[in-house]
Amino acid sequence: MNTDTNKISSFFETEYPLNKNGLKELLDLFSIKKIKRNTKILTADKEEKQLRFLNKGIVREFYSSKDKETNINFYTEPQFITDLSSFIYDLNTKKHQEALTDVELLSIDKNSFRQILNKYECGKSFIDLSFQKLLKQKELFEYNRVTKSSEELYNELLIYKPNWLLTIPQYHIASFLNITPETLSRIRKRIS
The missing domain is CATH 2.60.120.10 (Jelly Rolls)
Structure with missing residues (x-):
């Protein structure tokens, strides 16, 4: 093989x-x-x-x-x-x-x-x-999208998909979270 x-x-x-x-x-x-x-x-x-x-x-x-x-x-x-x-x-x-x-x-x-x-x-x-x-x-995915805030969803990415945050452009991550890139930037600042 x-x-x-x-x-x-x-x-x-x-x-x-x-x-x-x-x-x-x-x-x-x-x-x-x-x-x-x-x-x-x-x-x-x-x-x-x-x-x-x-x-x-x-x-x-x-x-x-x-x-x-x-x-x-x-x-x-x-x-x-x-x-x-x-x-x-x-x-x-x-x-x-x-x-x-x-x-x-x-x-x-x-x-x-x-x-x-x-x-x-x-x-x-x-x-x-x-x-x-x-x-x-x-x-x-549907449950999380309906019941969790953008910040909670981002925290889950930190835990379960950290490679996404390191390798995928942030504007794509923002789209996945259904937020603007600016909102994502504010969430990242609050968490770090």
């Missing part, structure tokens, strides 16, 4: 155990894509056709309206960054994704992925576990 698939292999072995033959066959189907900084990876109103794994770099995920963009997530660690609802249910996504740094992705097209999961009879558990995690994260 080459070094480019070590992170995804480790991810699958930890999160979604497959038999060794199935894992090797799956990993052999992933291709490497290098994406330059500020390049769109995913655009709203298009169907997700690839399962993408972030191997290196930082990606922001956001919604966009006529007047503004609102960040909803950042990906900084080796993990899947695919809009699973769009990918699994063949729907158009409502999300956008953009590379904040140069990015290395591993990707596999939807049909190849489905064939390998069906062949090794692990598809249902992969999808079920993925959606359980996604739902749990979404509920926590």
